[in-house]
Amino acid sequence: MKNNSIAVIGAGKWGQALHFALSQKQKVLITSRTKKEIENFVDLKTALECKYLIIAIPAQEIRNWLKENFVFNGQKILVASKGIEASSGKFLNEIYADFVPKKNIGFISGPSFATEVKQGLPCALVINSSSEKLFEQFSPFFPNFIKTYYSSDVIGAEVAGAYKNVLAIASGICEGLNLGKNAQASLIARGLVEMERFGKFFGAKKSTFLGLSGAGDLFLTANSTMSRNYRVGLGLASNKNIEDILKELGEVAEGIKTAEAIYNLSLQHNVYTPIANEVKHILDGKNPKDSLKDLLKH
Numbered sequence: 001m002k003n004n005s006i007a008v009i010g011a012g013k014w015g016q017a018l019h020f021a022l023s024q025k026q027k028v029l030i031t032s033r034t035k036k037e038i039e040n041f042v043d044l045k046t047a048l049e050c051k052y053l054i055i056a057i058p059a060q061e062i063r064n065w066l067k068e069n070f071v072f073n074g075q076k077i078l079v080a081s082k083g084i085e086a087s088s089g090k091f092l093n094e095i096y097a098d099f100v101p102k103k104n105i106g107f108i109s110g111p112s113f114a115t116e117v118k119q120g121l122p123c124a125l126v127i128n129s130s131s132e133k134l135f136e137q138f139s140p141f142f143p144n145f146i147k148t149y150y151s152s153d154v155i156g157a158e159v160a161g162a163y164k165n166v167l168a169i170a171s172g173i174c175e176g177l178n179l180g181k182n183a184q185a186s187l188i189a190r191g192l193v194e195m196e197r198f199g200k201f202f203g204a205k206k207s208t209f210l211g212l213s214g215a216g217d218l219f220l221t222a223n224s225t226m227s228r229n230y231r232v233g234l235g236l237a238s239n240k241n242i243e244d245i246l247k248e249l250g251e252v253a254e255g256i257k258t259a260e261a262i263y264n265l266s267l268q269h270n271v272y273t274p275i276a277n278e279v280k281h282i283l284d285g286k287n288p289k290d291s292l293k294d295l296l297k298h
C-alpha cells in the first residue's frame with residue numbers, strides 16, 4: 001500500500017465532484033462499476049490497494065457492495081453517502097462496523113451540492129469520526145476552496161445528513177403546492193426540531209443539528225431545485241408517480257428510502273416524527289393535501 005495513495009470509489013455525481021476537488025492537490029484514482037472516461041480511472045482492485053479511500057455509492061447499495069467487493073487491509077476510509085438502510089433500519093456506521101474498525105473510518109457531512117464543488121466554489125464540510133487522527137490525515141487532501149471541520153458525533157452527522165433528504169422532499173412538495181414561504185419556513189424549522197429529536201434518541205449531540213451537518217445541509221437542500229430530493233417533492237406535488245419522477249431524475253434521491261427507514265425506526269422506538277411520516281405516506285400514495293391537513297391538526 002503506497003503512502004498517501006488515495007482513491008474515490010463510485011463515479012456518480014458526488015464521487016466525481018470529490019475526485020475533482022481532491023485532485024487539485026495530488027493524484028487521486030477513481031473507480032466505478034462501469035468504466036468512465038475520467039482521468040486516473042482505474043479498476044476496483046487497484047483502487048482498493050490505496051491507503052485512503054472515499055466511498056460515494058448510494059446508502060441502500062453499501063451492504064451488498066461491501067459484502068461482494070470489499071477487502072479490508074488497513075485502509076482509512078471516508079464515507080460520502082447520506083442515508084439510512086431501509087431494509088434493516090441500520091445507520092451506515094453500523095453497516096461499515098462489520099467490515100472496518102471504528103478508528104479507520106469517518107463520515108463526510110455538511111452542505112455540498114456536487115455541481116458547485118465541481119466548479120471549485122467555496123464550501124465547508126465536516127469529517128465525523130471517533131478518531132481525530134483520521135480527520136488530521138484526510139483534511140490535508142482537501143483543496144483550499146473547501147474548509148474541513150472535525151466532529152466526533154458520527155451518529156448526529158449521519159442522522160442529519162439522512163434526515164434532511166426526507167425534509168427536502170417535504171419542502172419540494174410545499175413549494176409545488178404553492179403553500180407559501182411562511183409554510184415552507186415553518187416546515188423547515190419544525191423539520192430541524194424533528195431531526196434533532198430523532199437523533200437525540202440515538203445518542204446524537206444537539207449542537208450537531210445547529211451546525212453545518214444539520215441546519216447547514218437542511219437549509220441548502222430544502223431550498224433549492226439543485227437538490228434531487230427537493231425535485232422529487234416537486235414531482236409528487238404535481239401528482240407524478242414515483243417511477244416517472246425517478247426516471248426523469250436519473251440519479252439517486254436518498255430521501256425516498258430514508259423516509260421508509262425513519263418511519264419504521266420511529267414506530268419501533270416510539271419517536272415522534274410527523275413530517276417524515278407524512279413523506280413516507282405520500283410516497284405510498286397519500287394525497288399531499290391530506291398530509292397537509294394532518295400536519296396542521298392541533
Ligand SMILES: NC(=O)c1ccc[n+]([C@@H]2O[C@H](COP(=O)([O-])OP(=O)(O)OC[C@H]3O[C@@H](n4cnc5c(N)ncnc54)[C@H](O)[C@@H]3O)[C@@H](O)[C@H]2O)c1
Nearest residue numbers: 011012013014015057058059061080081082113114251252
Ligand atoms: N450529489 C451530491 O450533491 C451529493 C452531495 C453529498 C452527498 N451525496 C451522497 O452521495 C451518495 C452518492 O450520490 P451521487 O450524487 O453520487 O449519486 P449518483 O446517482 O450520481 O451516483 C451514484 C453512483 O453509485 C454507483 N452505484 C450505484 N449502485 C451501486 C452498486 N450496487 N455498487 C457500486 N456502485 C453503485 C453508480 O454507478 C453511480 O456511480 C448519496 O448517498 C448522496 O446522498 C451526494
Ligand SMILES: O=P(O)(O)OC[C@H](O)CO
Nearest residue numbers: 110111112113227228229
Ligand atoms: O441533491 P440531493 O438532494 O441528494 O442533496 C445533495 C447533498 O446532500 C447536499 O448537501
